[in-house]
Amino acid sequence: MAKVDYLSDQWIVAANAILTSMTPSSKPFVVAYQVTNCPGEADEQTHHLVLGPEQVKMARGPGHANVMLTLPWSLACRIAQGQTGAQRAFLDGLLSIAGDPNALLGHQQYLAAVDDELAQLREETNFLVS
Numbered sequence: 001m002a003k004v005d006y007l008s009d010q011w012i013v014a015a016n017a018i019l020t021s022m023t024p025s026s027k028p029f030v031v032a033y034q035v036t037n038c039p040g041e042a043d044e045q046t047h048h049l050v051l052g053p054e055q056v057k058m059a060r061g062p063g064h065a066n067v068m069l070t071l072p073w074s075l076a077c078r079i080a081q082g083q084t085g086a087q088r089a090f091l092d093g094l095l096s097i098a099g100d101p102n103a104l105l106g107h108q109q110y111l112a113a114v115d116d117e118l119a120q121l122r123e124e125t126n127f128l129v130s
Helices: 009-019 073-080 086-091 101-106 108-117 119-123
Strands: 029-036 045-052 057-060 067-072 096-099
Touching (some): 009 057, 009 108, 009 119, 029 073, 073 086
Antiparallel strands (some): 067 096
């Protein structure tokens, strides 16, 4: 299978093919990711992850986010590849959080499950260096 570029439209479609089979949180929760210093034409992009209550899915834009994470492209790639953790990046001041960080902790099991489910997609992803 040809590799897909990280966070491209094709990558989000592939992620959703996996995520829609997951059991969602019983409570509505949306995490938005504002990624800066992106390679290519768009210097910045925003996407969001819906964890419930109807389904688990990813889409472009901020959605109705409970929490917004802002981070540079290079850090987003390192986190997605498991080279660094989001919590460590936050503690090191490399990632900022708008909204309630405790709400993230309350959904940690769902975020970990999403990470686990996307493991195969990571193997098929081209992480472009900006």
